[in-house]
Amino acid sequence: ETLSANAQWFEDNSPVDPRFKKKTVKGVSAKVINAVCLSGDSYPSTPIGINLPNADWIRKEHGSKSVTIANITHTYDYAAQEMPTSTLAEFAYNKKEVEMAKKWGTIADEIHTDLHECLGHGSGQLLPGVSSTAMGEYASALEEARADLFGLYYTADPKMVELGIMPDPEAYKAEYAGYIRNGLMVQFTRVEPGRPNTEAHMQNRKLIAEWCYEKGAADKVIEKKVRDGKTYFVVNDYKKLRALFAELLAEIQRIKSEGDYEAGKNLIETYAVHIDPELHKEVLERYKALNLKPYGGFINPDIVPVVKDGKVVDYEAVYTDDYLGQMLKYGKEYGTL
Numbered sequence: 001e002t003l004s005a006n007a008q009w010f011e012d013n014s015p016v017d018p019r020f021k022k023k024t025v026k027g028v029s030a031k032v033i034n035a036v037c038l039s040g041d042s043y044p045s046t047p048i049g050i051n052l053p054n055a056d057w058i059r060k061e062h063g064s065k066s067v068t069i070a071n072i073t074h075t076y077d078y079a080a081q082e083m084p085t086s087t088l089a090e091f092a093y094n095k096k097e098v099e100m101a102k103k104w105g106t107i108a109d110e111i112h113t114d115l116h117e118c119l120g121h122g123s124g125q126l127l128p129g130v131s132s133t134a135m136g137e138y139a140s141a142l143e144e145a146r147a148d149l150f151g152l153y154y155t156a157d158p159k160m161v162e163l164g165i166m167p168d169p170e171a172y173k174a175e176y177a178g179y180i181r182n183g184l185m186v187q188f189t190r191v192e193p194g195r196p197n198t199e200a201h202m203q204n205r206k207l208i209a210e211w212c213y214e215k216g217a218a219d220k221v222i223e224k225k226v227r228d229g230k231t232y233f234v235v236n237d238y239k240k241l242r243a244l245f246a247e248l249l250a251e252i253q254r255i256k257s258e259g260d261y262e263a264g265k266n267l268i269e270t271y272a273v274h275i276d277p278e279l280h281k282e283v284l285e286r287y288k289a290l291n292l293k294p295y296g297g298f299i300n301p302d303i304v305p306v307v308k309d310g311k312v313v314d315y316e317a318v319y320t321d322d323y324l325g326q327m328l329k330y331g332k333e334y335g336t337l
């Protein structure tokens with residue numbers, strides 16, 4: 001809600017050429033809810049939020065709506081932290097990074113997602129005469145990159161602490177370190193060996209991380225380290241990394257606003273698609289050794305009425321740990337629906 005109320009400030013202060021900014025940001029609605037139970041095709045595996053519409057022109061004229069399902073996101077994080085092995089412990093370079101991620105990672109990542117969804121996608125505008133389909137097959141990945149960069153840039157902004165959204169001026173570092181680790185390495189656990197990186201969100205993350213790694217190489221903004229045959233990517237300079245995010249955001253906004261297809265294609269083909277086969281193999285092996293499951297699901301609580309003197313005075317959430325039992329019970333009781 002605070003984000004939505006300040007949407008215009010974020011638009012006005014972004015590192016983008018003023019020609020590509022919206023003069024008035026329209027109707028960004030951002031809500032956070034908790035899910036009581038799951039059903040339909042969102043049970044047992046559920047989305048963590050809903051963000052509509054996708055179409056640029058509807059967003060521009062009527063605004064957009066974003067709903068985050070907070071208790072689902074929290075649960076995924078707690079579950080991951082309780083596992084005996086984790087991608088964090090495997091791919092983070094040292095204890096300090098792990099501690100930072102445990103302390104601030106969840107909240108910083110949530111805030112980044114909120115910025116991405118309710119401000120990032122809605123920001124900016126096309127120059128008159130530029131078609132909304134000008135970026136062709138590269139449109140999705142570039143659009144995700146634009147929204148992510150908007151979020152990354154502002155996650156580190158003092159304004160976020162001032163508004164009471166970010167809990168600590170250092171908290172953004174957890175998001176930056178995690179983002180780079182994921183973009184350059186961890187996310188390739190989801191790609192089969194020998195295959196290129198093709199999914200739009202994953203291309204966007206690789207594009208951003210890879211581009212910043214290369215552009216900051218002379219200053220060692222992000223450093224590749226190898227220890228005991230394992231590769232790590234470590235962020236050395238967070239301020240410079242933020243400046244690189246700003247630079248790439250400005251460029252991708254320019255590309256979109258001007259409909260510069262060739263430049264967009266060039267960014268994606270150079271940074272987002274090709275995975276270094278050696279690193280890919282290493283990442284897959286390290287991930288396999290962790291023995292983690294790629295997806296998680298939920299069991300619904302039973303909402304049981306509390307009866308006192310023949311009247312319902314309250315409801316209690318009773319948790320079972322029997323997924324099969326719950327499925328069979330639903331089948332038996334609601335099979336006629």
Ligand SMILES: [Zn+2]
Pocket residue numbers: 116117121144147
């Ligand atoms: Zn998005």
